[in-house]
Amino acid sequence: MSLKPVMTGRGLTKRYGRVTAMDGADFELFPGEVLGIIGDNGAGKSTLVKALCGAVQIDEGEVRLDGEPVNFKSPMDARDAGIETVYQNLALSPALSIADNMFLGREILKQGIAGSVFRMLDKKRMRDFARDKLTELGLMTVQSITQAVETLSGGQRQGVAVARAAAFATKFVIMDEPTAALGVKESRRVLELIQDVKARGMPIVLISHNMPHVFEVADRIHIHRLSRRHAVIRPKDFSMSDAVAIMTGALDPPDELALPEGAVLA
């Protein structure tokens, strides 16, 4: 049985004036895996991720989703295609409620004339859906689905953002530094959340500077260096210090790219 990538990037290049942020970078994400992305500051990993989620338009190269070439003009295009992103700043609206935030930009309207003519929101359905999704991920100890996001702690907000992404993604979820701003306990909870989301068969791209976290949850680790993909390793084959050494150029990368079992490059 052959496993085909969910998303591939080939020869992705992005220039800002005379600065080349990405220079022929490649990328693959396979079904059901957590792909960690690590790299030094300025290695171009955020440019890579932005190119995948439509926030940056590439100058050269090709992005394919399920084998079909795609050209995202904005994060909205990527979202419509089933790619959800949990941004580092979470992109939540603090004064709005948890339910409002989950449905921001994709509200459900009521059936019939109330919805079609008066554009009336179906608040009950949205609340129920939000409550179900949070409960599924074991987050529904939050008192009320109608409370404002600004009254939540950092870990709780992250939970809401992850639940939103997991609820609406059909292809994969991108998480940008999900544990960067969190304490030890909250980080642990978010790592469990990542495992939960993965257990539902949803592939995840995890960008993080935190080696222990990446090594714990990632199935493969994409190492970015000098504006391109430098290596892809399996965390069980290398130590964290090896990974850091490859990332910084102190160690030569392995000859072969690590691929999931039975994987074929489309």
Added chain:
Amino acid sequence: MVENQGSPPRGPQDFEKVLEGSAAEVVSFETHDKSPLARFHHFLHANPTAAPVVVLVFGCIVFGLVANNFFSAFNLSLIIQQVTVIGILGAAQTLVILTAGIDLSVAAIMVLSYMVMARLAVQGDVPTILAVLIGLGIGLACGLFNGSLATRARLVPIAVAVLAWVLLLSLGLPLIYVVPIGMVAGLAIGWLGFGPAIDLRLPPFIVTLGAWSIFFALNLWYSESETIRSQDIDASAPLLKVFGLRVELLGAQFTLGSFLMVGIFIVLWYALNWTAWGRAVYAVGDDREAAELSGINTDRVLLSVYGTAGLLCALGGWAAIGRVGSASPQSFYEGNLDAITAVVIGGTSLFGGRGAIFGTLFGALIVGAFRSGLKLGGVDVLWQTFAVGLLIIVAVAMDQWIRRVSA
């Protein structure tokens, strides 16, 4: 470095092992008993209209005790009549302030709109209903002008308006028709939405400050600094004064303008609380970048907000003709500040994203009640103004305190 070679750790890291003994619920609330003050704090945070309602009720009780005719049906209906125009301008201003912007040109848009309505209907032999529609179009055009400068500016509509003015004036058409035709032409061209757009995204404060001067100058140019007298309106276009008509209700007299104002608040309440557009307005004011990343077209939301505000100002202008009786280009010079006062006292945050539309109605009523109560109590006008100033500062202090709420 100590690393476990070959088999990376799965599950908790070493330093996290101790967590097993610690409390497990991370994403839960500590439901310790809150002090009454903290409860009150939370209540105000969840109900932004609560504070103005309390102030209004408390103020009315005090004035009712001090001035015995405060609660007369006549006085209460007078207060509502007095706040009609400012209430409508405040409703428009609330929309803009909810997006973390401000519109300093609301009163200028209103005056320009009603001057167009009055001149066209009274001196221009245009059917009154058409004159009103053109006036509403002028308000919409002014609002969209502000909105486009605060987001993506299209130059074609502005160029069309100016070229139309020059061309029509050189053809000898009277000024009274030239100004509205040019602006409506610009509006129509803008509707088609072609031509290059520049991402200006200028700060609303500066844009609308400039727009205030521009609209005021346009208004003086168009009206030739001439007031349309009440008897002329009565003679040729009584429909302009429709919102000044009174109806008897429960022993008090209400103008149709008061009903228009309340109707506007109800429609806006619905739009802000029950439609996706309303959620988007709050989200844009709260955190524009987050709203954009959540898939909201923030430019379009802002443009719609400024356009709606302009249209509401023009509606307020129609009501103002009914309230004042005549149409003067020099009136409502303080309308901008009065509208902002109503919004702020009504508990809407100047920093955007927080507040409720009905707060502005209560804010306008508070100002009206304070002025009326102090007047009936025999207090000098200067102390009425003093009291309003005090209310503004207290309202802003309250907003800052309410924002600091924590779980």
